[in-house]
Amino acid sequence: MSVRLAEPVSDAAVWPRSTREHAGDLTIGGLTSVELAERFGTPLYVLDEQHVRDTCRAYRRALPGVEIAYAAKAFLCRGLVGWLREEGFGLDVCSAGELALATLAGMPGERIILHGNAKSADELRAALRLGVGRIVLDNPAEIARLAALVAPRQRQRVMVRVVPGIEAGAHHAIRTGGEDQKFGLSIARGDAEDAVLRAMAQPHLEPTGLHCHLGSQIGSVRPWLAAVATLVEFLAGLRDRHGIVLPELNLGGGHGIAYRGGEHPLDIEAFADDVRRQLNRRCALYDLPVPRLIVEPGRAITGPAGVALYRVLVVKRTAHRVFVAVDGGMADNPRPALYGARSTVRLVGRPGAAGTRRVTVVGRYCESGDVLAADVELPEDVHPGDLLAMPAAGAYQQSMASTYNLVGRPPVVAVRDGRSRVLLRREGIEDLLARDTGSES
Numbered sequence: 001m002s003v004r005l006a007e008p009v010s011d012a013a014v015w016p017r018s019t020r021e022h023a024g025d026l027t028i029g030g031l032t033s034v035e036l037a038e039r040f041g042t043p044l045y046v047l048d049e050q051h052v053r054d055t056c057r058a059y060r061r062a063l064p065g066v067e068i069a070y071a072a073k074a075f076l077c078r079g080l081v082g083w084l085r086e087e088g089f090g091l092d093v094c095s096a097g098e099l100a101l102a103t104l105a106g107m108p109g110e111r112i113i114l115h116g117n118a119k120s121a122d123e124l125r126a127a128l129r130l131g132v133g134r135i136v137l138d139n140p141a142e143i144a145r146l147a148a149l150v151a152p153r154q155r156q157r158v159m160v161r162v163v164p165g166i167e168a169g170a171h172h173a174i175r176t177g178g179e180d181q182k183f184g185l186s187i188a189r190g191d192a193e194d195a196v197l198r199a200m201a202q203p204h205l206e207p208t209g210l211h212c213h214l215g216s217q218i219g220s221v222r223p224w225l226a227a228v229a230t231l232v233e234f235l236a237g238l239r240d241r242h243g244i245v246l247p248e249l250n251l252g253g254g255h256g257i258a259y260r261g262g263e264h265p266l267d268i269e270a271f272a273d274d275v276r277r278q279l280n281r282r283c284a285l286y287d288l289p290v291p292r293l294i295v296e297p298g299r300a301i302t303g304p305a306g307v308a309l310y311r312v313l314v315v316k317r318t319a320h321r322v323f324v325a326v327d328g329g330m331a332d333n334p335r336p337a338l339y340g341a342r343s344t345v346r347l348v349g350r351p352g353a354a355g356t357r358r359v360t361v362v363g364r365y366c367e368s369g370d371v372l373a374a375d376v377e378l379p380e381d382v383h384p385g386d387l388l389a390m391p392a393a394g395a396y397q398q399s400m401a402s403t404y405n406l407v408g409r410p411p412v413v414a415v416r417d418g419r420s421r422v423l424l425r426r427e428g429i430e431d432l433l434a435r436d437t438g439s440e441s
């Protein structure tokens with residue numbers, strides 16, 4: 001269907017770039033939400049392919065010479081890996097499953113970085129077999145464990161994940177740069193230095209640099225500038241005390257996005273300029289060669305390109321509020337329940353009444369904490385059968401979805417130039433029943 005006299009959507013910053021508004025409906029990638037919902041059912045995740053590709057290109061332009069590894073945990077499927085490969089991105093993976101999928105989709109091993117605070121021996125073996133570019137060491141014990149698994153005439157490139165002691169991120173559950181959390185090795189306590197020395201002492205390991213990930217959904221460049229100062233000082237210490245010069249610095253991900261009108265994403269050009277300037281300045285201070293940068297954005301690449309579509313099933317008034325219950329909820333989007341995350345909701349598919357009412361959009365799962373959006377304004381005539389859309393849904397929703405209450409996970413459909421392609425199909429009841437062996441004794 002062609003796009004008729006469509007206008008840019010209000011709150012344009014939170015919707016995929018191709019989103020247009022016409023007669024109360026939204027088109028994404030040239031397709032109306034009504035036709036997408038009818039064709040693929042709801043709940044449905046729609047991903048604007050061109051938006052993902054444009055974001056990749058903006059990153060490449062802002063960060064020339066920097067290696068960019070998309071954080072697969074944000075959302076992963078074979079189709080997406082193909083786009084990332086074509087756009088010159090690498091991949092950060094944190095499990096044998098993500099690694100297997102990346103390889104199946106043709107991501108070259110040397111462009112893959114393996115993370116994890118508790119990697120199994122099988123995961124390390126898979127990484128070695130598939131020729132992963134770097135393995136990020138997160139604890140002292142895995143250094144010897146990994147070295148023992150490397151084939152006799154091979155050397156595995158590794159990085160050491162360090163804790164710079166800098167807190168950043170939108171919620172305490174996604175802050176990883178401080179001392180009191182499970183990831184990485186403390187610079188302040190000397191653990192990071194010990195780990196670098198141990199890794200250097202292993203003939204089968206080749207330490208290329210340091211890794212740090214401060215946290216997620218960070219809106220300001222400032223924490224990274226502080227981290228660069230700490231990391232460069234540490235690099236200089238390694239050189240001064242041990243004659244070790246590490247050529248790479250991985251600053252992780254964490255680049256924030258807008259979930260609601262008025263919120264601002266991290267400005268990637270400002271990030272690029274400020275971080276580079278800080279790195280150059282700090283390295284000059286210690287007369288240290290400037291290490292090659294790596295970044296690992298996840299949310300910022302796929303998040304803004306995604307929209308979740310839900311069908312309203314029930315509108316219920318209680319003494320306290322009006323509940324609008326939809327056919328999805330906390331199992332396909334656990335972020336509100338986990339982090340108190342809030343995002344925009346709007347009626348799509350028809351023009352709503354001019355008047356609005358304050359409602360709480362809830363899901364269909366069996367707990368009262370299954371809230372998608374508390375206290376939001378929707379047209380006062382919202383009723384069963386209506387479609388609701390939530391933007392910024394391309395990251396950490398599908399990838400964190402569960403099959404709670406034995407409800408299958410929604411599909412993900414890519415849209416572009418008026419065409420749609422199913423990237424992940426809907427999980428049916430047959431899928432859910434298939435893993436139950438029926439064994440009774």
Ligand code: LLP
Pocket residue numbers: 071073074092115174213215216217252253254255296297298299300335339395396400
């Ligand atoms: N690199 C490492 C080592 C990470 O642990 C992460 C995210 C990233 C990169 C990518 O971060 P991003 O650019 O996507 O913020 N489920 C949470 C987010 C958890 C992030 C975990 N690590 C949420 O929904 O907000």
